[in-house]
Amino acid sequence: MLFTPDACANCDTALAIDVRGLFCATGCRETAKAIRYARAALRDGRLDDPEVMRAVDAKFVWARMGGYDTRERRVPLQVLAKVRIRDQGRCVKCGASGEEVDHIAGSSPEPENLQLLCRRCHHAKTMVVRAPEADYVLRAVRLPLWNERVLPDGPVRLCDSAEWVRVWSGLAAERRRRLHG
Ligand SMILES: [Zn+2]
Ligand SMILES: [Zn+2]
Structure with missing residues (x-):
């Protein structure tokens, strides 16, 4: 099994001296x-x-x-329902009808990390790479x-x-x- 000290364990790029782990990135x-x-x-x-x-x-x-x-990160249906109820079906930014559930930061699917947004506010916020x-x-x-x-x-x-x-x-x-x- 391939493992070379001081090279990235995944791609074999030489590891810089200040890299503490075993991967280059x-x-x-x-x-x-x-x-x-x-x-x-x-x-x-x-x-x-x-x-x-x-x-x-x-x-x-x-x-x-x-x-x-x-990618659009999947959230369990029960959690989606919970977020919709909590945010009363409204975009938390502008109060328009809330159509999309947004991850506030990172990808945790916990309700605390989710918020309801309208399509416009969601689009403005995210830099989601589109499906294609x-x-x-x-x-x-x-x-x-x-x-x-x-x-x-x-x-x-x-x-x-x-x-x-x-x-x-x-x-x-x-x-x-x-x-x-
Ligand atoms: Zn690497
Ligand atoms: Zn909005």
């Missing part, structure tokens, strides 16, 4: 995490569920976008990741293996000791 860390999820889900049969497959795709796209999820671009990214990223790292029986990279969650902190500590004494 958040997107690389998120990619490895998505690969581990996909590998596990493929092998325990969860991927047969189209919802899980969509979740895997969303993780791949998120990772490629640098760890920022640019997300689809393009998905096509561009899914196939190579899938063929090279999800399908092979044995993990190709150490960061793709289930073992990673047990070994990464030791490897990171070893790097810190070596670089900073």
